[in-house]
Amino acid sequence: DTGVSQNPRHKITKRGQNVTFRCDPISEHNRLYWYRQTLGQGPEFLTYFQNEAQLEKSRLLSDRFSAERPKGSFSTLEIQRTEQGDSAMYLCASSPIGNTEAFFGQGTRLTVV
Amino acid sequence: DAKTTQPTSMDCAEGRAANLPCNHSTISGNEYVYWYRQIHSQGPQYIIHGLKNNETNEMASLIITEDRKSSTLILPHATLRDTAVYYCIVRVGSGNTPLVFGKGTRLSVIA
Numbered sequence: 103d104t105g106v107s108q109n110p111r112h113k114i115t116k117r118g119q120n121v122t123f124r125c126d127p128i129s130e131h132n133r134l135y136w137y138r139q140t141l142g143q144g145p146e147f148l149t150y151f152q153n154e155a156q157l158e159k160s161r162l163l164s165d166r167f168s169a170e171r172p173k174g175s176f177s178t179l180e181i182q183r184t185e186q187g188d189s190a191m192y193l194c195a196s197s198p199i200g201n202t203e204a205f206f207g208q209g210t211r212l213t214v215v
Numbered sequence: 216d217a218k219t220t221q222p223t224s225m226d227c228a229e230g231r232a233a234n235l236p237c238n239h240s241t242i243s244g245n246e247y248v249y250w251y252r253q254i255h256s257q258g259p260q261y262i263i264h265g266l267k268n269n270e271t272n273e274m275a276s277l278i279i280t281e282d283r284k285s286s287t288l289i290l291p292h293a294t295l296r297d298t299a300v301y302y303c304i305v306r307v308g309s310g311n312t313p314l315v316f317g318k319g320t321r322l323s324v325i326a
Binding site for chain 2: 106133135137142143144145146147150158193195197199200201202203204205206207208209
């Protein structure tokens with residue numbers, strides 16, 4: 103297993119366009135997390151899944167953001183009508199259930215112009 | 216919000232021990248202390264975690280005070296590749312909550 107995979111690694115989009123990111127977690131990891139990170143800040147939690155169920159969403163996740171994990175394997179994060187403030191690194195992590203470490207992907211860097 | 220307080224930045228000479236402090240005075244009895252680090256342009260990487268006993272692995276040692284209100288991450292022989300932002304996080308032991316990151320400590324290892 104090569105770890106958590108995120109695609110694309112970089113995305114440049116025009117303001118107002120929709121974008122979708124994909125995360126492939128480590129096989130058999132039940133939990134999958136999405137974070138957003140801006141320059142000089144630590145990662146901010148957005149949402150997480152246990153299998154296909156979305157268990158928690160941060161208030162940061164506006165109605166323009168939606169995340170899915172349809173079969174409990176890969177996940178997608180979609181941002182509709184992007185704004186310049188959405189420019190950030192979007193990180194995905196996965197873990198087994200329980201008190202254990204989470205493994206992060208390399209992230210998708212979004213630039214909204 | 217993060218429940219930990221860390222210095223903004225620290226320097227360490229290459230080959231010396233790096234001691235990174237963290238205050239978590241409001242930690243609950245069922246919360247663990249986790250440490251992650253983030254090297255520039257990469258995702259965070261797990262280092263170590265513990266409840267109340269000191270822990271050691273191949274990367275680092277974690278020293279937790281008896282009252283559990285603070286802890287220290289020790290990198291015994293820092294190298295240039297240890298230059299990163301180090302995050303101290305408290306998290307419920309069941310793992311049912313996400314990791315909440317603060318701003319961390321930027322460690323610069325100097326040759």
